[in-house]
Amino acid sequence: MKQDVPPPYTAVARHAVFPAPRHDEAARYNFLTGLNKYLSGTIGAGNKLAYDTRVLPAFRAEHGRDPRDRFEIRHAMNRDPWHRFWSACKRNSMEMRQQNGRSITLRQIDELAGKVRQFNEGRDTLELDPAVKVPRYQDAVDIHCMPGCYHGEERPGDMSAGANYDSGLFATTGGGLGALSDGGGQALVEWIRKERPGWAPKRILDLGCTVGHNIVPLALAFPEAEVIAIDTAAPVLRYGHARAQALGATNLRFIQMDAEHMGRFADGHFDWVQTTMYLHELSGKALPAIIREGVRVLAPGGLMFHLEQPQYTDDMPLYEQFIRDWDAFNNNEPFWSAMHAMDLKQIMADAGLPLDCQFVTGVRAVVDRDIFPQAPSGEQEDHGRAAVWNAYGAWKPKA
Template sequence: MSDIAPPYAAVARHAVFPEPKHDDAARFDFLANFNKYLSGTLGPGNARAYETRVRPAFARAHGRDPVDRFEIRRAMNADPFHRLWSGLKRNSMEMRQHNGRAMVLRQLDNLDARAAALNDGKDTLRLDPGVEVPRYQRAVDIHCMPGSYHGEERPGDVSAGANYDCGLFATTAGGLGALSDGGGQALVDWVRRERPGWQPRRILDLGATVGHNVVPLALVFPDAEVVAIDTAAPVLRYGHARAQALGATNLQFVQMNAESMAFPDGHFDWVQTTMYLHELSGTALPRVIAEGVRVLASGGLMLHLEQPQYSDAMPLYEQFIRDWDAFNNNEPFWSAMHGLDLKQLMRDAGLPDVFVTGVRAVVDTSIFPDQSQGEEDHGRAAVWNAYGAWKP
């Protein structure tokens, strides 16, 4: 991968994308390259600190090596290099949110008006004020995002969705492409290879946020009924306008809790998530999987894109470094979720033949020539595992 992230000017400007001023773009350019520097140049220093200082000191004190990722974390948190790296990484997330939110709030009147012009009168956006945002989503500003996904600067606005969309490029250092849709493009690429000619009638995306991962599916299957659900109205308002602007007019955005969905049994041919399960509580996650299986038709596909689950085969140090977001980036369920046996949860829900495959983000290499060889940044870009099954 190149040491330099693509410039923020390469971000695709759809009709509701916030317009950056010079300084906004400069800050995001700095943050994109700062994130790459933290991951690629400084990041390996954590492993050196562990092997040369932290693990030997732990062994002297305890007469053994650490037995789990939590012991490594407690020991590493006392190391000066890791403390510096971790502080810089947390600060980069906060700076990304400050820049994106300032950029959005400055032009919120215009953004709301542009979104309303694309949303008003469309039956493909269905909001339900009776849907409650779950406590596990309300209790913390996920990703350090003020107000999380559901926060509003004023009733009926699109501020949360616009902030989320405009900063993804910087957070991932361009690793998801000009529209930050590399995950959705990866899904399209995967299904074309695995089931050539397959034409699902109905597709359901759970935890859609602004729909960046489902728009590619709607565009490649224009005759399908595609539904994206979320509990947060602001991201749905923005996501629907965004999808309309990008031509995904067969894509519906519906405010609904994935734990209890108002769809009939066997309604969808494809039920999927992209980097969503780690934001669910331990109680909600099996309910969401079970509901997904319920609404999935016989012969249909369930597919979850996530980071690799922790297992005995994954070294404890790698588990620790992947766990950073759980304790430092307002991702309270990250660690517990990745410690679960996701394959067994899917089997328990009625999917006996679960498969796991690697999936790499697909981006436009004419604009981002180095991204196809990109390395993941422990959760935010480039590489995932797909946990999937075809329902009997």
């Protein structure tokens, strides 16, 4: 007997390869969606209150000074009962999200695998290369608490990691990225149309694409363009390609490739090279190398664009740096803290994009207000997954 799926998970767009939840599975996602909103808003605000009224006064009394950096604040806050309670709830919400998404996916893995094959077989827009080695910085930890990370396989030719990832994005972000969890990609389209009206890039490259949710909107917006999305993880590419095909992005090619080594692409091949919430998952060695390769394959006059959370600058309060750092120590994001302390502008300059060609702009996820009338109007305390980003970009000099 068919059961109705309770809201708000009914607002998720069910494309042809999306894992179908049962009533109770959807109800669990509904609970997690509401819990994540509650933790980032009402409950999350208590962290600052605890810091101002208990933790900071106690630190001053003990040390005779204010904290010098975000790490001293973290060690002090980790002793506070409110922050410990909040952190435990957030960590458990992510673990529950992974358990639910994985359960939904594995329950119907045979059916999903058949659907994915229908969109993948016989098409030249998916290129997998078993010789591509998963970098150690990706292999050493299960990012976001996802078992096996992006590249885990239950069996040869598996795509379940991608299906799990796609299944739970709505709950993880509290619906803040829209029905297809593509609010970042929609924001890219909106930004470029305002910034360069009429500009039609011929070739676009997306680095670290996972399931392609943020590159599909660009491919659909520029149907005449050659759009390529790369990642080292075959399972998310298998699923992402089928997902893109199901959504009509037939000009989008998925290639298994390490962004540090893009030798198959000639110098200046792409008009637009971009990432969306990808740089913070790179090691301190890999990030500059990938930026250099991205600049190499970028055409003169082309655009490099990175959607990320803001860097930790001297004018960012130490408490804000601390709370933004939560994912680094509690949500399996080992490079988050170090990456956001890097001088990203100088790294881009060293790679060949002079400082006077660079810019930083704010970008907000585009969400269908008919479906999400109460979508966030501003960034809440859950900075790591908020639907508001800083964009670090540059137009490559023409000569």
